[in-house]
Amino acid sequence: MKNKVTSRQKSEFIWGWLFILPTMIGLIVLNIYPMVDTVRQSFYKTGDFGKGNIFVGLKNYEKVLGDTEVWQALWNTIKYAIVEVPLSVVIALLLAVLLNRKLKGRGLFRTILFLPMVVAPAAIAMVWKWLYNSNFGLINNLFHIKVNWISDPNIAIFSIAVIGIWSVIGYNMVLFLAGLQEVPRDYYEAASLDGANWWQQLINITIPLISPTIFFVLVTRIIAALQVFDLIYMMIDLNNPAWKKTESLVFLFYKYSFEQSKKGYGATVIVVLLVLILLITVVQMIGQKKWVHYE
Amino acid sequence: MKKKIVAILLSAFTAFSLIACGGADTAAPADQAAAPAAEPAPAPAAEEAAPAAEEAAPAAEEAAPESIGSSVEGELNVTIWDEGQRPGLQQIVDEWSAQSGVKATIQVVDWNNYWTLLEAGATGGELPDVFWMHSNVAQKYMENDLLMDLTDKIASSDKIDLNNYYEGIVNLYKSNGKQYAVPKDIDTIALWYNKTIFDEMGVPYPDDTWTWDDFAANAKKLTNADHWGFAIAPGNNQEGYYNTIYSMGGYVISDDKKTSGMDDPNSIKAVKLFTDMIAEGSCPDLATVSETAPNELLQAGKTAMAINGSWMLAGYRDNEYTSKNCDVAVLPYTKDPSDRVSIYNGLGWAAAANTKNPDAAWSLIEYLGSKEAQLKQAELGVTMSAYKGTSDAWVKSVDCFDLNGHMQMLNAKLVFRPYSRDTTVWEDMMIEKLQDAWTGSKPVEDVCKDIAAEMNAALAEE
Numbered sequence: 001m002k003n004k005v006t007s008r009q010k011s012e013f014i015w016g017w018l019f020i021l022p023t024m025i026g027l028i029v030l031n032i033y034p035m036v037d038t039v040r041q042s043f044y045k046t047g048d049f050g051k052g053n054i055f056v057g058l059k060n061y062e063k064v065l066g067d068t069e070v071w072q073a074l075w076n077t078i079k080y081a082i083v084e085v086p087l088s089v090v091i092a093l094l095l096a097v098l099l100n101r102k103l104k105g106r107g108l109f110r111t112i113l114f115l116p117m118v119v120a121p122a123a124i125a126m127v128w129k130w131l132y133n134s135n136f137g138l139i140n141n142l143f144h145i146k147v148n149w150i151s152d153p154n155i156a157i158f159s160i161a162v163i164g165i166w167s168v169i170g171y172n173m174v175l176f177l178a179g180l181q182e183v184p185r186d187y188y189e190a191a192s193l194d195g196a197n198w199w200q201q202l203i204n205i206t207i208p209l210i211s212p213t214i215f216f217v218l219v220t221r222i223i224a225a226l227q228v229f230d231l232i233y234m235m236i237d238l239n240n241p242a243w244k245k246t247e248s249l250v251f252l253f254y255k256y257s258f259e260q261s262k263k264g265y266g267a268t269v270i271v272v273l274l275v276l277i278l279l280i281t282v283v284q285m286i287g288q289k290k291w292v293h294y295e
Numbered sequence: 296m297k298k299k300i301v302a303i304l305l306s307a308f309t310a311f312s313l314i315a316c317g318g319a320d321t322a323a324p325a326d327q328a329a330a331p332a333a334e335p336a337p338a339p340a341a342e343e344a345a346p347a348a349e350e351a352a353p354a355a356e357e358a359a360p361e362s363i364g365s366s367v368e369g370e371l372n373v374t375i376w377d378e379g380q381r382p383g384l385q386q387i388v389d390e391w392s393a394q395s396g397v398k399a400t401i402q403v404v405d406w407n408n409y410w411t412l413l414e415a416g417a418t419g420g421e422l423p424d425v426f427w428m429h430s431n432v433a434q435k436y437m438e439n440d441l442l443m444d445l446t447d448k449i450a451s452s453d454k455i456d457l458n459n460y461y462e463g464i465v466n467l468y469k470s471n472g473k474q475y476a477v478p479k480d481i482d483t484i485a486l487w488y489n490k491t492i493f494d495e496m497g498v499p500y501p502d503d504t505w506t507w508d509d510f511a512a513n514a515k516k517l518t519n520a521d522h523w524g525f526a527i528a529p530g531n532n533q534e535g536y537y538n539t540i541y542s543m544g545g546y547v548i549s550d551d552k553k554t555s556g557m558d559d560p561n562s563i564k565a566v567k568l569f570t571d572m573i574a575e576g577s578c579p580d581l582a583t584v585s586e587t588a589p590n591e592l593l594q595a596g597k598t599a600m601a602i603n604g605s606w607m608l609a610g611y612r613d614n615e616y617t618s619k620n621c622d623v624a625v626l627p628y629t630k631d632p633s634d635r636v637s638i639y640n641g642l643g644w645a646a647a648a649n650t651k652n653p654d655a656a657w658s659l660i661e662y663l664g665s666k667e668a669q670l671k672q673a674e675l676g677v678t679m680s681a682y683k684g685t686s687d688a689w690v691k692s693v694d695c696f697d698l699n700g701h702m703q704m705l706n707a708k709l710v711f712r713p714y715s716r717d718t719t720v721w722e723d724m725m726i727e728k729l730q731d732a733w734t735g736s737k738p739v740e741d742v743c744k745d746i747a748a749e750m751n752a753a754l755a756e757e
Binding site: 008048049050086129132133134148150151152166237238239241243244255258259260261262286 | 409410414417418435438439441528529530581582583584585586587717718720723726727728733734
């Protein structure tokens with residue numbers, strides 16, 4: 001009974017595979033194969049133009065562990081994530097709750113907040129670069145201050161994180177809005193009758209009920225934040241005094257792999273990031289049992 | 296319950312695929328890197344070593360290129376990195392097309408992406424037919440047989456005689472006795488200055504009697520609350536400290552390319568010239584020049600002097616402010632006019648070894664290197680040409696500046712821009728480490744010695 005495969009099941013099996021085949025091929029060619037190949041390369045000292053690779057075992061990893069630049073880049077990346085993720089999630093959540101109510105011009109606000117998501121990162125970086133410019137920038141001239149937003153090693157990474165927050169709020173907000181639509185109205189009605197105020201409703205009804213969405217946003221945002229590259233690449237160049245304090249791991253990977261053509265060592269750096277992201281994600285997966293409520 | 300499983304699966308899958316993307320970033324930066332074309336790209340910085348990110352340039356209008364052109368039969372794909380030179384070069388190439396009947400289009404990819412994409416193309420065997428080569432990487436491309444061997448073709452050509460070009464550029468594109476590229480242009484470094492500021496402060500214009508000490512002293516006189524006397528490009532050695540290093544008797548790399556000369560006392564002195572100026576306030580601090588490049592400061596009337604390469608001509612010519620207020624003079628010397636140094640570099644026209652149109656590609660390169668085309672390149676104000684004796688035409692190409700400042704530098708001591716097999720590795724390291732010298736957080740001497748030690752290690756690995 002169990003092993004008997006009807007022709008209908010067989011046909012479903014074939015069609016099922018046929019339908020996911022395009023995606024599978026795309027994933028294998030564009031993601032899975034390069035990923036495996038990157039890990040493989042991390043064990044090699046790569047030659048010019050993909051020729052003459054020499055297997056060096058764990059040498060690259062030994063070098064990474066002793067490389068202060070890698071540790072600095074890791075710390076920079078973490079600093080960025082620590083600022084960007086919580087702030088972008090909290091602000092987006094509050095905005096989503098606000099814009100989920102009946103409000104004049106709601107559509108307009110939603111559009112405005114989502115706009116940064118639509119703009120090309122390169123354009124965003126250019127505009128912010130001029131806003132931040134210490135001599136001629138709008139921010140300093142408006143408030144009559146002299147802050148080196150993107151060239152002071154102590155604050156540059158946070159200035160960049162602000163741009164990161166600004167550009168991702170809209171996206172997070174849309175995800176939260178989708179989650180909020182699913183929360184049944186009657187909970188709020190019941191709570192209002194019991195005299196719960198806006199804040200109590202938010203803490204006791206909204207957040208627990210959309211916790212799966214929050215969890216999803218958290219997981220994806222942390223991963224994306226740890227992969228920060230384009231903003232830094234656009235804002236900071238080699239002669240910027242804040243260079244060493246803003247270089248992220250992916251930037252370092254780019255520098256080694258593409259600018260200096262040390263593909264093997266670059267691959268090692270990125271494998272370190274991969275392991276880090278895997279660890280953080282596993283911890284989150286375990287931790288979610290404590291606070292994520294599924295209906 | 297069902298929802299829970301779906302949610303876990305969904306987030307697990309997303310997490311995994313995002314991580315996968317992280318690992319697969321080998322591909323990602325390539326298209327992210329395509330984006331910077333929207334930024335004012337370092338276009339006029341033709342031979343620029345470490346591209347200062349914010350050169351004002353027309354490349355912004357160019358669509359972001361996603362890949363470098365590859366060889367197609369019956370049509371030539373020419374790839375370069377400087378939008379400023381494209382219109383003039385296209386005109387020259389069109390003349391060749393009229394003679395040969397082969398269509399050739401020039402594609403521009405900005406400096407940063409040029410090398411990333413060229414390397415990807417080389418690895419995949421998809422190079423453009425004809426393209427620019429540069430001293431930073433030429434050796435690597437030649438050794439790996441990626442460039443067409445032009446030795447025999449040049450020998451049998453009546454248009455090309457390598458003795459007609461500046462020697463350093465010819466030698467640069469030679470490996471194991473074979474010639475892999477025909478010289479395209481030469482550049483010289485000169486002192487650009489703002490006449491209006493000089494008049495305002497009552498300082499006579501720079502001329503060939505200036506020493507580097509005069510330069511520093513006058514920079515101080517030219518400084519006030521509104522502008523600085525001089526602005527250095529910390530990321531650009533060719534337009535800065537390399538000139539003073541060789542002028543003062545130091546060196547960057549030994550002739551056998553095995554040892555660094557950054558710890559030579561004269562090299563240290565040459566870097567100190569600029570760090571002292573920063574400390575005095577006659578040159579803006581590192582934060583300022585890293586956010587606003589010196590050429591932008593000159594264009595905004597914020598600095599009285601800037602050291603620039605001849606490739607900046609198009610940018611300054613097309614800028615309303617600089618064309619009205621600025622001019623150019625020779626670089627200062629140290630002790631005697633004979634130690635006036637210009638660090639020079641020159642591009643070469645190379646062809647892919649595996650091009651589908653070897654004959655057409657060679658014919659185009661032969662034409663581009665011929666006296667006729669080289670003269671035309673100078674006349675159109677594209678760049679100074681590598682063909683000796685054509686720079687007069689370049690001087691006459693504009694009215695607003697007296698380009699003799701640049702041309703006379705050809706008679707100065709010409710030192711070829713220091714390079715080795717993997718130039719970028721130690722060059723980037725040097726730029727990074729010198730930051731501590733510019734900011735004054737470490738003594739110049741310590742920084743230079745540190746650089747020399749690391750550079751020696753990098754050279755040993757090559």
